[in-house]
Amino acid sequence: MEIPVLENLEVVYKKPETLTDTPFHYCPGCGHGVAHRVLMEVIDELGIQEETIGVAPVGCSVFAYHYMNIDMQQAAHGRASAAATGIKRVLPEKYVFSYQGDGDLAAIGTAETIHTVNRGENILMVFINNAIYGMTGGQMAPTSLCGQVTSTTPYGRDPAKIGFPLKITELIAQLPGAYFVARHAVHTPNAVRKLKKALRSAFEYQKLNKGTCFIEIVSNCPSGWKLSPLESQKWIEENMFPMYPLGDIKVPGKNITAPSTENN
Amino acid sequence: MIRGTVFIASDICKGCELCIAACPQHSLSLSRQINPKGYKYAELINDECTGCINCALVCPDAAITVYRQAKVKKAV
Numbered sequence: 240m241e242i243p244v245l246e247n248l249e250v251v252y253k254k255p256e257t258l259t260d261t262p263f264h265y266c267p268g269c270g271h272g273v274a275h276r277v278l279m280e281v282i283d284e285l286g287i288q289e290e291t292i293g294v295a296p297v298g299c300s301v302f303a304y305h306y307m308n309i310d311m312q313q314a315a316h317g318r319a320s321a322a323a324t325g326i327k328r329v330l331p332e333k334y335v336f337s338y339q340g341d342g343d344l345a346a347i348g349t350a351e352t353i354h355t356v357n358r359g360e361n362i363l364m365v366f367i368n369n370a371i372y373g374m375t376g377g378q379m380a381p382t383s384l385c386g387q388v389t390s391t392t393p394y395g396r397d398p399a400k401i402g403f404p405l406k407i408t409e410l411i412a413q414l415p416g417a418y419f420v421a422r423h424a425v426h427t428p429n430a431v432r433k434l435k436k437a438l439r440s441a442f443e444y445q446k447l448n449k450g451t452c453f454i455e456i457v458s459n460c461p462s463g464w465k466l467s468p469l470e471s472q473k474w475i476e477e478n479m480f481p482m483y484p485l486g487d488i489k490v491p492g493k494n495i496t497a498p499s500t501e502n503n
Numbered sequence: 504m505i506r507g508t509v510f511i512a513s514d515i516c517k518g519c520e521l522c523i524a525a526c527p528q529h530s531l532s533l534s535r536q537i538n539p540k541g542y543k544y545a546e547l548i549n550d551e552c553t554g555c556i557n558c559a560l561v562c563p564d565a566a567i568t569v570y571r572q573a574k575v576k577k578a579v
Contacts, residue, residue: 243510248570251507252556255565263564267542268519272563428525428557461519468519 255279257288259308268468270458271300273425274367274434278338279307281438291334292326294319298340299374300367317348320355323362334445336363341382342372345407349381352407359416359450363441366408366453369460370479377463381405384482389463404482408455412489418450420489424457426472430485437487444491457483507554507571509547516544516566522558531558 242253257279263272282291288309295303297316304311314322319337327335344352344366352364371389372378379389379396382404386395396404412420419441423434434456441452457479459471466474509531511522516538523531528551533543545558545566554571 242568245508245570247573248508249573250568251554251571252559252567252569254568258565262515265563267517267563268521269563272565273561276562276565425561428560431560468521469524472521472524 255283257283257308259306261305263306264302265299266460266462268459268461268471269299269373270369270425270456270460271367273431274338274365274456274458275300275303275306277425277431277435278336278365278438281435281442282309282334285439285442287334287442290332291336292323292330294323294326294335294337296337296339296343298343298372300338300340301374303338317343317346318351319343320348320360320362320364321351323364324355324358324360327360327362331361334363334442335361336365336442338365339367340373341366341368341370341380342375345381345405349405349407353411353414356411356416356451356453357414359418361445361448361450363438363445363452363454365438366455367458368408368455368479368483369458369463370404371460371463373460373463377460377465382407382483384478387478406483408453408483408488411451411453416450417453417489419444419452419487419491420454421487422455422457422483422485424475424480424485426457426459426475433485449491455483457485505553505572506550507552507569508550509552509554509558509570510568511545511547512566512568513538513544513546514540515564516542517564518542518544519563520545521561521563522567525557525561527555527557528552 292310295313296319323337378391424430461471530552532548556569559567
């Protein structure tokens with residue numbers, strides 16, 4: 240994409256070069272676009288475009304390899320972390336990340352996720368949590384909130400019948416293989432700045448061979464939630480954050496602490 | 504005051520209005536026209552922009568490029 244050159248003005252922010260020119264197919268306002276862009280910005284800034292291998296999931300972000308101009312592999316549903324394990328073991332000098340949604344990582348891929356972290360595989364796992372199955376038409380995900388109306392829970396999620404929302408990020412933070420676990424969001428400019436910082440440190444930790452880095456991104460799904468993009472941002476703050484508070488959950492050199500809610 | 508401006512790629516903007524809400528200067532608004540995809544797109548409506556990049560940070564389609572006045576080095 241050509242960006243105009245303006246006299247007396249310098250470019251302070253532009254689309255990262257590691258993103259291809261293909262326009263995103265995501266719905267208007269979807270957090271996937273921001274997550275893709277921030278991830279690629281970090282790769283751009285670290286200058287590791289040629290040394291990074293990503294693993295795309297099944298879900299809305301299945302076409303991540305159309306947008307990320309790095310080596311990509313698309314994995315079977317839920318198995319992105321297992322595929323990333325294989326890639327990292329064969330090519331240990333490369334930076335490997337998996338990019339998965341909540342239906343992929345926390346439902347069908349729970350076993351792979353937990354065991355990848357438990358083995359302490361030296362990869363970065365990016366987990367997009369939007370509390371719904373976006374691609375297939377807004378069905379209930381394991382991370383859907385209590386009382387949340389989805390197309391498979393039209394009267395709201397009833398924990399007595401279907402169980403409680405799965406806080407998989409807290410779950411895997413308990414495992415000794417996890418090195419850096421954090422939860423971030425993409426709903427405000429400040430949240431995006433914090434996310435970028437966390438992703439950057441996760442890639443830097445990967446060089447140290449210490450264990451799995453896991454970053455959950457609380458995102459939105461305007462189409463699945465049947466809200467406008469702006470309403471969905473408010474919905475995140477009002478409903479998602481009480482259940483999924485932002486902040487670092489496991490930081491290198493510190494004991495496991497409960498995430499603070501101050502950063503919201 | 505630092506002056507800035509934005510360039511919004513109107514053909515890939517999907518009119519989600521997140522940048523409009525994120526702009527502290529209220530410098531962005533939806534257009535009257537629609538783009539080839541059929542969306543109204545965001546556009547700059549005044550010259551209050553300071554180049555704070557808030558709009559670009561929340562843009563899900565990476566459609567925004569931000570410019571800022573170059574810092575003038577003071578002569579010693």
